[in-house]
Amino acid sequence: MKGQLFLLCLMGAIMATKDVRIIITKGYPDSEHAIRNFTVVGNNDNATLIQVMDNAVAKGQLTYEARVFEPWGKYIDTLDDTHAEEADSQFWQILHTNSTGDFVSSKLGASSLNITGDHSVKFRLRSWLDFHH
Secondary structure, eight states, X not given: OHHHHHHHHHXXXXXXXXXXXXXXXXXXXXXXXEEEEEEEEEEETTOBHHHHHHHHHHTTSOOXXXXXXXXXXXXXXXXXXXXXXXXXXXXXXXXXXXXXXOEXXXXXXXXXXXXXXXXXXXXXXXXXXXXXX
């Protein structure tokens, strides 16, 4: 009986995972092009974006640096070797898919955002100057 219960729990843990596609882009929107596009497999079903990113780091798929801005969570400064330059008013915008599959801008940081929908996230290198046109 204990063995069967363990097996059922193990099967549940295996089935309660999801794969998350990460797209890293530069430019907005006319010049947008993907720098990288990859899938991070085996994430917990209730994983936050930062947990997905940590999984990608552990698998050698990604490097990043982040800072905490309370109460929103961790915001990304650097993805791989691309740093958002404060002098140029740059930042990494986080977009995630909503229930209809469209990308929407996150109002939360990477440590607070739970990945839902079709499990896709886009990081877009932006400048605050884009909003003044």
